[in-house]
Amino acid sequence: MDKLYEAVEAKGPVCVGLDTSAEYIPPGELKRAASETEAILAYNKALVDATMDAAACFKVQIACYEERGLAGLGVYAETLRYIRERGALVIADIKRGDIADTALRYAKAHFEGDFEADFVTLSPYMGMDSVEPWLSYADSKGKGAFVLMRTSNKGMRDFEYRELKDGGRLYDAVGDRLSELAAARSGAHGYGAFGAVVGADPKSGAERDEAASIREQRSNLFFLIPGYGAQGGAADDAALLLRKGNGGVVNASRSILKAWMSGGGGGTASAETVAVADNRFAAEAAHRAAVEMRDAIRTAAKG
Secondary structure, eight states: OHHHHHHHHHHOSEEEEOOOOGGGSOHHHHHHSSSHHHHHHHHHHHHHHHHTTTOSEEEEETHHHHTTHHHHHHHHHHHHHHHHHTTOEEEEEEEEOOOHHHHHHHHHHHHSGGGOOSEEEEOOTTOGGGTGGGHHHHHHHOOEEEEEEEOOSTTHHHHTTOBOTTSSBHHHHHHHHHHHHHHHTBOTTSOBSEEEEEOOOOOOTHHHHHHHHHHHHTTTOOEEEOOBGGGSBOHHHHHTTSBTTBSEEEEESHHHHTGGGGTTSSSOOOHHHHHHOOHHHHHHHHHHHHHHHHHHHHHHHHO
């Protein structure tokens, strides 16, 4: 987590999400590739190279690769490997959450070998024994994790907002336990090895106060902040969950992966744009989108 904090200081809080689908790739590239999976890998590499200077880290959603079977998992493994070889940090978005013995096996699978990542995402709702086995890798290999706390999806209020008998909401209880874990493994910049997923969904009024309160109360938790861009979250929503522009990374996937479709500036691509688009064109658009996002969040964080 210290490395991630330092990456944010140097490059800004953008996390590029490689939730890559074939429909996001320029058609000409798909035609030239031997297969869709090969095209996805080439696209991922092009976007990683293009956005390295504007992204603190990358997040790879495993479901986008699992759906393609063994070939897809090969692309997933190679994408993780490529990002780490380029010297960048990568979050494996796997949202695992199972009993202790199974959790330890998952940890080995995603912190060693073919699927090795720097961070993973975890679900805590089977209890802390589903989270704690991952800690051995924080201690022995410097690995980290982001645990679901207050997410950005439509159904977050179904359970996360349930009121507890002793006060607060369910996500508060998750945050309390994560803060305890973080305090036991605090790094040089004051954050623990395990952080939290806290969404940057569109906020106004009381919701803005809630976000500011979450950030203030969880001062030792580094946040992975989804919900920006295609999910409706804006720069000022994300900035509420940062501390002086750091203390979290803000994920954007579709708004960067599909930036070439509008030239990186919103709207709809013309037929001429689609006709000439290739990975280089797409990578340039992705870079512009990442820089625009970074600058907007930095400006909002200063305000």
